[in-house]
Amino acid sequence: MNVFLSLRSTTNHGTVLSPRRAFAPTFSMPYAQLVVGPAGSGKSTYCHNVHQHCASLGRTLSVINLDPAADEFRYPVTADVRELISLEDVMEEEELGPNGALMFCMEYLEDNMDDWLAEQLEGYMEDDMVIFDCPGQLELYSHHSAFKSMTEKMTGWGWKMVCVYILDAQFISDGTKFIAGCLQAQSAMLHLALPHVNILSKVDMLQDKSVLEPYLCPDHQRLANELDERMDPKYRKLNHAIASVMEDFALISFAPLDISDEESLQFVLYQCDCAIGYGEDADVRTSRDVEYGDEPDMSNLSLE
């Protein structure tokens, strides 16, 4: 099962500078996961669970909050964008609604990467891992420049980054929703141009997990046929055109995440580690070598 995808080589050995620290190019650099996806899809819950899971393995991982609208955290917050800019202040001072104010905050963050972000990332060294809990506004990952600038900046500083795109497994309940979810994920993949792992969250809520199987490596033509059956025939050509775009890129597959199952979490983390080569050249305890030997035993991940 091919559940992780890589758009390009992650290692940037051209300029290998952290914000305030120079590294020798042959050293491994710090790693980061950018956790993105639609509102309520489970990004913060993923950050909390991954943090807990890593703590239980003795693996250090820091979580940075980049969501100015977040109000509480279940994980220890290492750095918080709300210290840079407050959503409430922006709404009041700029007379903006919550979405407009969030965009304002992200643009402010974009303007302050070289000082605020650089300061927060100071001191991270080879084999450190940071995960960024991000807002749920999808325009940030499809066309807005803030996260694109951030990832370019961080990869330029020498960070190895993976985009973790979280989609609620409830999207599989309806072909149109699922295709929309795939297109959103694909759009983030192309916009951010990072190694990319798609996750279907909230799998613990599915009564019958076997229903997931066709969606992990989806057959887009089959999905288009499903749409044809339910939609006006005038959309048939469009449905198949969309399916063939998704097929041509062949970029979309999903790893299922059941947070009540440690093995499932281990599997997802393994996908993320593989996408950025975490632990390949360092003597660190990673999801690769804990519990499973060289790699997780995926035979246990049955969807029944």
Ligand SMILES: Nc1nc2c(ncn2[C@@H]2O[C@H](COP(=O)(O)OP(=O)(O)OP(=O)(O)O)[C@@H](O)[C@H]2O)c(=O)[nH]1
């Ligand atoms: N059962 C179950 N509930 C989940 C899971 N992930 C998230 N939730 C619930 O879904 C709701 C939203 O989860 P969050 O983690 O806050 O989602 P988010 O993507 O961070 O949301 P925003 O930051 O608002 O975009 C919460 O009530 C969570 O408890 C999961 O894997 N299983």
Ligand SMILES: [Mg+2]
């Ligand atoms: Mg959140």
